[in-house]
Amino acid sequence: MWVYEKRLEYPVKITKTCAKTAKLIISQYGGPDGELSASMRYLSQRYTMPDKRIGGLLTDIGTEELAHMEIICAMVYQLTKNLPIEEIKSAGFDTYYVDHTTALWPQAAAGLPFTAIEFQSKGDAITDLTENLAAEQKARTVYDNLLRAIPDPEIREPLKFLRAREIVHFQRFGEALEMTKETLDSKNYYFFNPEFDKEFLNRK
Amino acid sequence: MNNSCQHNIAIASVPLQHTDFKNLYGGCDALSNGTIFPELNKPFFITETGPGNNTKPSLPGSAKLLIRIMEQGFIVQDLNLYLDTHPDDLKAIQIYAEHLKHLKQLKQEFADRQYPLTEECIAGMNNTNGQYAWCSGPAPWEGVYE
Numbered sequence: 135m136w137v138y139e140k141r142l143e144y145p146v147k148i149t150k151t152c153a154k155t156a157k158l159i160i161s162q163y164g165g166p167d168g169e170l171s172a173s174m175r176y177l178s179q180r181y182t183m184p185d186k187r188i189g190g191l192l193t194d195i196g197t198e199e200l201a202h203m204e205i206i207c208a209m210v211y212q213l214t215k216n217l218p219i220e221e222i223k224s225a226g227f228d229t230y231y232v233d234h235t236t237a238l239w240p241q242a243a244a245g246l247p248f249t250a251i252e253f254q255s256k257g258d259a260i261t262d263l264t265e266n267l268a269a270e271q272k273a274r275t276v277y278d279n280l281l282r283a284i285p286d287p288e289i290r291e292p293l294k295f296l297r298a299r300e301i302v303h304f305q306r307f308g309e310a311l312e313m314t315k316e317t318l319d320s321k322n323y324y325f326f327n328p329e330f331d332k333e334f335l336n337r338k
Numbered sequence: 339m340n341n342s343c344q345h346n347i348a349i350a351s352v353p354l355q356h357t358d359f360k361n362l363y364g365g366c367d368a369l370s371n372g373t374i375f376p377e378l379n380k381p382f383f384i385t386e387t388g389p390g391n392n393t394k395p396s397l398p399g400s401a402k403l404l405i406r407i408m409e410q411g412f413i414v415q416d417l418n419l420y421l422d423t424h425p426d427d428l429k430a431i432q433i434y435a436e437h438l439k440h441l442k443q444l445k446q447e448f449a450d451r452q453y454p455l456t457e458e459c460i461a462g463m464n465n466t467n468g469q470y471a472w473c474s475g476p477a478p479w480e481g482v483y484e
Contacts, residue, residue: 137456139411139455140456140478141455141478142408142478142479143412143415145408145483147481147483148481187422191419191422204478204479208479208481212481264350267350267352278384281385282384291370294370294382294385295370295372296372297382298371298378298379298380301372301380302372302375302419303419304352305352305355306420308352309352309423309424312352312354313423315346320346323346323348323349
């Protein structure tokens, strides 16, 4: 189960609305490499992870991604709060507004709805941890792209924080992959699937 | 963990982080850099150079108790992930325990002075004025740091 803490992981206080920026940032809510996708990926993969320590890491990082989703949503919310219809139209936010008004709905910047097709839970520890390494890098690239496009310091600081977390998570998933490799035969890591062919695991 | 597997071909390798905990960032720097570990702080050139980067804002309401809780909570969070992959690191366990204790004190202080951040804080509150304390305080997404 989860316990809610009534605060953000990183403070968000945006004093100037900007629907155009909200349209970009929403991608890290419901886009292909967004925080919702990240959270669901790790929280789905953990159940069958053969190493209990890595199941724990996936739980902790998956939970932190939920907090990141909340930061992104807070940013989109503050960027679009009390927007007049003229600004909604001139910023091109009207195509979102017509379906969701100014509520939060997970979608990519180009309008694609959130989908589980964007992430994997493959049931093979090496495959899933390698996916997670790539996922953290993809999310970092999105934050790089956002930082290049957005100069406002009030928006940049939380984005910088979120970008930095991708690098830390990459390191932890890399260490988890090394932990997994230690339980396998280094001559052939691919002789069996450690999440399925468990009878091989104790033979080493 | 031995490093022998790091030189095998046809699989990804990431070296284990080794740290002596001597130069850990303090709360404010840790939160603004997104890690307590200086060796994991790898910023993007766009935010390090060019115009506007000297006008870096301080965190909103940086003197306030809630921000101190965020800083302390973040130190605990980053140490937690470190310990997930370094569960036998006694120094890290010790630092983690100290920060966790401090965090709990700050949260209780905040509950007494402002509002409870978790249900657990309600149990330790001196005075709830006969009201349901969980409803008090602004929603976290409203950006209220006064």
